[in-house]
Amino acid sequence: MQVISSAFEQLGLIPPLVATVAELGYSKPTPVQEQAIPLVLSGRDLMAGAQTGTGKTAAFALPILQRLAPFASPSASPARHPVRALVLTPTRELAVQVAESFRDYGAKLPLRSTVIYGGVDMNAQIDQLRKGVEVVVATPGRLLDHVQNKTVMFNQLSVLVLDEADRMLDMGFLPDIKRIIALLPRERQNLLFSATFPDEIRTLAKTLLRNPAEVQVAARNAAADLVTHVMHPVAREKKRELLSYLIQTRGLRQVLVFTGTRIGANRLAHQLRRDHIHADAIHGDKSQAEREAALADFKSGKTTVLVATDVASRGLDIEGLPQVINFDVPHSSEDYVHRIGRTGRAGMTGEAISLVSPQDHDAVAAIERLIKKRIERVLIPNFGPSGPSVATMMGDQPSHKDRERRRSPSSSGPKRQVDPIFSKPYEPAAPAATPIPAANQEAPQAKRKRPQLAALLGGLKKAS
Numbered sequence: 091m092q093v094i095s096s097a098f099e100q101l102g103l104i105p106p107l108v109a110t111v112a113e114l115g116y117s118k119p120t121p122v123q124e125q126a127i128p129l130v131l132s133g134r135d136l137m138a139g140a141q142t143g144t145g146k147t148a149a150f151a152l153p154i155l156q157r158l159a160p161f162a163s164p165s166a167s168p169a170r171h172p173v174r175a176l177v178l179t180p181t182r183e184l185a186v187q188v189a190e191s192f193r194d195y196g197a198k199l200p201l202r203s204t205v206i207y208g209g210v211d212m213n214a215q216i217d218q219l220r221k222g223v224e225v226v227v228a229t230p231g232r233l234l235d236h237v238q239n240k241t242v243m244f245n246q247l248s249v250l251v252l253d254e255a256d257r258m259l260d261m262g263f264l265p266d267i268k269r270i271i272a273l274l275p276r277e278r279q280n281l282l283f284s285a286t287f288p289d290e291i292r293t294l295a296k297t298l299l300r301n302p303a304e305v306q307v308a309a310r311n312a313a314a315d316l317v318t319h320v321m322h323p324v325a326r327e328k329k330r331e332l333l334s335y336l337i338q339t340r341g342l343r344q345v346l347v348f349t350g351t352r353i354g355a356n357r358l359a360h361q362l363r364r365d366h367i368h369a370d371a372i373h374g375d376k377s378q379a380e381r382e383a384a385l386a387d388f389k390s391g392k393t394t395v396l397v398a399t400d401v402a403s404r405g406l407d408i409e410g411l412p413q414v415i416n417f418d419v420p421h422s423s424e425d426y427v428h429r430i431g432r433t434g435r436a437g438m439t440g441e442a443i444s445l446v447s448p449q450d451h452d453a454v455a456a457i458e459r460l461i462k463k464r465i466e467r468v469l470i471p472n473f474g475p476s477g478p479s480v481a482t483m484m485g486d487q488p489s490h491k492d493r494e495r496r497r498s499p500s501s502s503g504p505k506r507q508v509d510p511i512f513s514k515p516y517e518p519a520a521p522a523a524t525p526i527p528a529a530n531q532e533a534p535q536a537k538r539k540r541p542q543l544a545a546l547l548g549g550l551k552k553a554s
Contacts, residue, residue, distance in 0.1 A: 101127045104156050106198035111152070114194060120145035122307045127153045135280045135302040137295050139287045144307060147191045150177075150251050150281050155196045157249065157279075158224050162200045171202050171222025173242065175249040176274070178230055178267065180257040182207040182378060183385070188253060189227040201225065206242075208232040209378040216241045230258070230266035237273060244274050252298075255284045256291050257428070264294070271298065285431060286424050317434035319442045319465040321454065323483040325475040326447040330358065332473045333417060333445065334365040337395065342413055344388070347397045348429050350418035355397045358417060362395055369395040400425055408432065416444040419453045423460040448475050448483065 097118045098108045119127070122140040129136050130153035140146045154175050163170040177192075179185045189205035196203065203225035204218040212235065219226075219241050226233075226242065236242040250271070252258065258267065280299050284291055287306070295302065324332050337345060349355045352373040362369035370384045370393045388396040389408055400420065411433045420426050433440025444465070446454055458464055467484045475483070 102131050103127070103152060104159060106159075107152055107156060107195065110195055110198050111148075116148075120149075122146050122305060123149045123152075125305045125307070126150065129303045129305070130154065130279075130281060131156060133157075133279055135299040136305065137282045137287075137292075137299060137302045138305040138307075139284055140305070140307040146283050147188055147253070148195065150253075150283060151188070151191050151195050154225070154249055154251070155192065155199060155201060158201055159199055161224070164200045168220060168222030171224055172246040173223060173226050173244055174246055175225045175251070176244065176247055176270075177225070177227040177251040177253055178233070178258065178270065179227065179253045180229065180261050180263065181254075182209060182229060183381070184254060185227050185229055189225075192225050192227065196225075203227065206232050206236060207378070208235075212236070212239075212241075230263045230270060233270060234266060237270075247274055247278060249279045249281065250274060251281045251283065253283050255282050255294065256286050256288055256424070259288075259290050259294070260422075285428060288424065316438065317430050317440045317442050319430075319444075319461075319463070321444045321446045321465050321467050322470055322473070323467060323475060324445050324447060324470070324473050326449065328473050329417060329445050329447070330361050332470060333358075333415065334362060334367060335470070335473070336415075336443070337362075337367055338365075343394060344391065344408075344411060345395045345413045345415055346388075346408070346411060346432055347395055347415045347417050348420070349397060349399060350420070352399055354418065355399055359395070359397045362397075367395055368393050369397060371397040373399045400429070410438055411440065413441045413443060416442070419444055419446055419450040419457075421453060423453070423456040426457045427460070446483065451483070 098111055098116070101119060101124065103111075122138060122144050123146075126136060126138050126146075126149040130150060136150075138146065138149065140149075158174050161174060165171075177185075177188055179188055185205050185207045189203055192203040202221070202223040204215070204223045204227070206215050206219075206226060206228035208229060208231055212232075215232075215236070216239075219236065233242070252267070258264070280302075282291070282295055282299060282302075322332060322336075333347070336342065347358065349358055352375050355371040355373050359369040359371040370387060372381050372384045376384070384393070384396065387393040397417075414430050414433045416426070416429060420429065430440070430442035433442065444454075446467075454465070469484060
């Protein structure tokens with residue numbers, strides 16, 4: 091146990107936090123924790139990129155708790171517990187899990203934390219805020235509701251964290267984030283954590299962060315190394331049948347399935363239940379209580395398949411999740427990285443399965459360019475698309491663009507034989523040396539053509 095403690099002591103953490111992480115079973119810091127914790131403890135602004143499941147929550151929660159420790163007070167007075175740290179997340183699920191991490195890591199410190207998100211009654215959240223809390227974990231929309239009601243104050247805030255910042259931008263939260271930042275003290279520490287680093291995030295970082303340190307644990311927008319990828323070419327109308335077939339024949343017991351829409355998630359979960367597969371759906375249209383119940387049943391093994399949308403899935407932390415299935419291939423290749431980041435976490439292996447139809451060709455190509463690898467194709471008999479689409483998807487035939495490229499003329503390729511009459515350039519004919527007929531004389535050829543032309547025009551009289 092002493093070896094476990096010393097690894098975190100070397101990062102500069104105080105004894106109460108070192109003891110807590112040891113009790114929670116942390117064997118050693120992850121790479122993002124090793125790099126980020128000392129930087130955050132020093133007060134630097136930070137832009138950190140790490141895949142989901144690498145321990146990035148602890149990378150900011152532990153040093154924030156240590157920086158707030160000098161202000162910790164056992165007093166029950168709300169005045170002794172002002173908001174000093176704010177963590178913004180894109181989804182309720184992620185907010186809940188981050189708040190739980192602060193609570194667990196800070197168990198030996200008299201610091202308070204709470205979580206704020208929409209979809210539930212505000213009164214319970216107002217009660218918590220009025221009692222005084224040092225750490226607030228919130229989704230942007232509900233936090234602004236509390237700002238409007240004057241139930242939260244930031245005059246003593248010293249740390250701002252944007253967690254899953256790329257997803258917040260994708261979901262359109264940038265205007266809300268800017269409104270919130272405008273309410274905060276100018277002198278504060280800013281931490282930006284994200285699973286991926288698209289260019290939009292770097293643009294935001296330039297306006298938010300001051301001389302930031304940068305931590306990039308994994309390659310930019312990289313997929314998890316411990317995840318194996320496979321694609322099953324399938325006719326679009328047979329996707330649901332193939333999904334049921336895979337789950338039943340392989341005996342899959344815990345599968346997270348992604349769809350593109352909320353309606354699609356509900357429909358697919360219903361169809362799977364008709365196939366005698368225990369399935370449930372989780373998405374933004376469901377109440378928080380329904381979402382929590384669905385997640386609890388999935389984690390406990392009561393539900394075999396959890397069908398989710400991209401938004402609802404962010405922040406889902408399911409220990410040892412073995413498979414992720416893309417029922418609908420994401421339009422954004424970065425969403426693919428986020429989806430498969432639910433498996434292959436914390437040093438464990440995982441499998442990412444995608445059901446791919448001919449219409450997904452361009453999306454698949456973008457995904458493979460991003461992750462810099464060709465994904466294995468496995469054709470399941472009786473489920474594949476018909477015609478030449480199968481060969482194209484399996485890589486046996488060129489794509490449409492390749493075929494067009496091959497059709498274009500090339501000087502090095504063999505020349506097509508053509509009729510010389512049509513390929514020969516136009517040359518004006520030389521005048522014929524024929525005698526000019528007399529004025530009262532008509533050429534025999536002209537005489538033959540006139541009746542024919544008249545017949546075509548309906549003007550030829552019948553012979554009597």
